Amino acid sequence: MAVWRPWHGCHKCSPGCLNCYVYRTDERFGRDASKVVLTKEYDLPVRGRRGGEPAITSGETVFTCLTSDFFIEEADEWRVRAWRMIRSRPDLMFYIITKRIERFRVSLPEDWGEGYPNVTVAATCECQSKAAQRMPVLLDMPIRHREVVCEPLIEPVDLSPWLCGKIEGVIAGGESGERARICRYEWVLSLRDQCRAAGVPFSFKQTGAHFEKDGRVYQIPRKYQHEQARRAGIGTRRAHEEEDDDEN
Numbered sequence: 001m002a003v004w005r006p007w008h009g010c011h012k013c014s015p016g017c018l019n020c021y022v023y024r025t026d027e028r029f030g031r032d033a034s035k036v037v038l039t040k041e042y043d044l045p046v047r048g049r050r051g052g053e054p055a056i057t058s059g060e061t062v063f064t065c066l067t068s069d070f071f072i073e074e075a076d077e078w079r080v081r082a083w084r085m086i087r088s089r090p091d092l093m094f095y096i097i098t099k100r101i102e103r104f105r106v107s108l109p110e111d112w113g114e115g116y117p118n119v120t121v122a123a124t125c126e127c128q129s130k131a132a133q134r135m136p137v138l139l140d141m142p143i144r145h146r147e148v149v150c151e152p153l154i155e156p157v158d159l160s161p162w163l164c165g166k167i168e169g170v171i172a173g174g175e176s177g178e179r180a181r182i183c184r185y186e187w188v189l190s191l192r193d194q195c196r197a198a199g200v201p202f203s204f205k206q207t208g209a210h211f212e213k214d215g216r217v218y219q220i221p222r223k224y225q226h227e228q229a230r231r232a233g234i235g236t237r238r239a240h241e242e243e244d245d246d247e248n
């Protein structure tokens, strides 16, 4: 797994943004997370190492834009080159999570067609109203690989109206941080059951900091949240276990 953060900073735009990891981290370092800036690793996918090897090894899944949103307005011009870099690395799979799927077409390359085969786009659906808003848009966009991320899961979500053959996977997880909202196991199980009924792969990525099961709330330190979710053994696909905190 590789991580590419071409730009950094974001604006809160959704209930799931309330306790955004990017804001929390930047606050700690005295930075303003609402400023969207290009990073030093903007050209990482096309960079090489000494000896000629690419900086990102062939075959990797590249988690893209974990400290911003790939489709944020400030990046509309930067995204033109970002798409070119993505196109130039068909040996990588770029995984993009967004809360701005409605902006997907802005700055899309002319040769995009039905989608580059090396791009997966996952729309965040952390609550029912956002699922109702984003799922029809996600299904309507020309994307080869579509997934849904229910993270941070802050209430029960019914995805079943949209779980058709076009959705390749659903990932669920709780919220991290001191102010995290509770994630209930029954909500996760419900999503798992919806996916099972629709034949869509499901993974429970992490519990979040406050996890309720059988009426009891567990406070789970960050380092155990992925492991605890894995132990539940309710996923049908490998979760992105090593993935950093993504907040999109």
Ligand code: SF4
Binding pocket: 009, 010, 011, 012, 013, 014, 016, 017, 020, 021, 022, 023, 066, 067, 068, 069, 099, 247, 248
């Ligand atoms: S990074 Fe994600 S969670 Fe944070 S403000 Fe942006 S869209 Fe919201």
